[in-house]
Amino acid sequence: MSEFDLITRYFSQKFPKRDDVILGIGDDAALCTIPSDMQLAIAIDTLVEGIHFPNMTRPEDIGYKALAVNLSDMAAMGANPAWMTLVLTCPETNDVWLSKFSQGLRELAEIHNVSLIGGDTTAGPLTITVQITGFIPPNTALTRSGAQVGDGIFVTGTLGDAGLGLAALQKKVVLPHPVQQFVESRLHRPTPRLHEGQALRGIGSSAIDISDGLVADLEHILTASGVGASLQLERLPLSRALRDYLSLESAWNFALGSGDDYELCFTVPPSQEDALKNALSADAYTRIGTIESHHGLRCRDHNGRIFIPKQQGYQHFVKLKVSPRKPRSRSR
């Protein structure tokens, strides 16, 4: 089977069809229609083997994660994803690998009704780039720059699971099989918090998805918003995996510093806390701290003492997401 046939087989077909895709894969460009009175949200993220996912990760997990991290960017803006393009660089054409990769990609695409509208393939070290385009009503996007003094700081889900999953794969910790399965699943198949992000439109003052670790990503909000913050460590939402198999201090370090959880970190002004309670169920999020005027981020233990996280979020690769421009129209 030629590469041409493989791509036709695995990528041209089988992905969700959307009515707003007038012309998909197969021409010089895709053509799409957009709902009136919507803005576009556009994000792009690249995964490189050995850096963004461990060598020997299953191809279906790579496909799943490549889309998940981009959907997570949509979630962090509060946007509804619609279409993706894919650039796949792989060392060789492998029927089995491509089949499984596209299956994992498609699995998540089907959940969120995302069409594959174009892409490119090249030969080289395994690298996957997905660009995603979505919609968002004007003036409702959750940016990084809207946090204000007094806002509560919240996160979705639990933190540090993906980091523990990586540590387990690297044989740094030994876990019972079901626990290892749970944390590996959190590493390989993060859940993009699209429902939560969309529910926060008009309620959250800022948001970011946690890819590099809570401390590193929250600091992007603090820098972009020109504020500081305190976190209360005993409030960090920890899964049973972290609570049962790590010391409290190690669990905090994973929750604060390890990346790849793809939970949302967001801020909400006191005036919107009732709206938050109505928008999301109480078990979907946890308040972990408060925005303060004093710059910098302070993590305090239950005695109010400062805790210095051991493992600060790592800069696996610097993204072109470094110099926020203030949006011209804002929700608040």
Next chain:
Amino acid sequence: MSEFDLITRYFSQKFPKRDDVILGIGDDAALCTIPSDMQLAIAIDTLVEGIHFPNMTRPEDIGYKALAVNLSDMAAMGANPAWMTLVLTCPETNDVWLSKFSQGLRELAEIHNVSLIGGDTTAGPLTITVQITGFIPPNTALTRSGAQVGDGIFVTGTLGDAGLGLAALQKKVVLPHPVQQFVESRLHRPTPRLHEGQALRGIGSSAIDISDGLVADLEHILTASGVGASLQLERLPLSRALRDYLSLESAWNFALGSGDDYELCFTVPPSQEDALKNALSADAYTRIGTIESHHGLRCRDHNGRIFIPKQQGYQHFVKLKVSPRKPRSRSR
């Protein structure tokens, strides 16, 4: 200077600012507004060193070409480009290289008022992916599938220059310096035919940009449209470089088979030929053949004899552009 600073310096700033970009580089996603009653055209193309451009190509030319090939896709649809995202994979962070690369990219972005709204950087073999998004009025896009029997086949510019440029770089031909400069410029800095593509809206029945060679790319139109064609070789538009330094047969082979010219190949029904004359100046395009019902592509010399091109367009990499779906709404 950290990589963070480099990227801020070279990519966050200095690119054209557009009023429709509400939030550019620096958040989880970019936010853009779209004109009412416009459709989106989305294309993505990757350039890999040693495959899509020769090793040792100047970084400013790599930056220029990475955008040019994507703008060429917009041209082939008849779309107006608006925003790009960039994924840059390079072996090391190099201040001089990044500066020159971004300069070349910016040079072409400024000509066509294209904003850089996001991206990603990774370490690895030199690879550049640009995704471009543009606008097009509904039902005016030039697809590959609209050619009909009797339509004229046309190309913009001259063909084979980029191939001769590559041959000169590879020391396969020796050219006087000014001629070498011309053909190298055609290779490294192709001109995306945006004006021509936009002028052909409502006039052309199909279009494609010539990246893999005239024969290979025209065959995409023939396959997508379910038709065949004859070309008259003496009509192929050849630059003085090809006419003066290559035998006629070699010149034909370059014009038919070498890629990277990024001229447009398009078809026009007889009923629209007057409109074509009004839309484009006579020296902007050349009629080279006719769409026929008999499948396949026949190249004939001035005696009407069949000429078999030596160098068929090469499949440098298979793109995800392989299975055209008929557009649901069409210009004709």
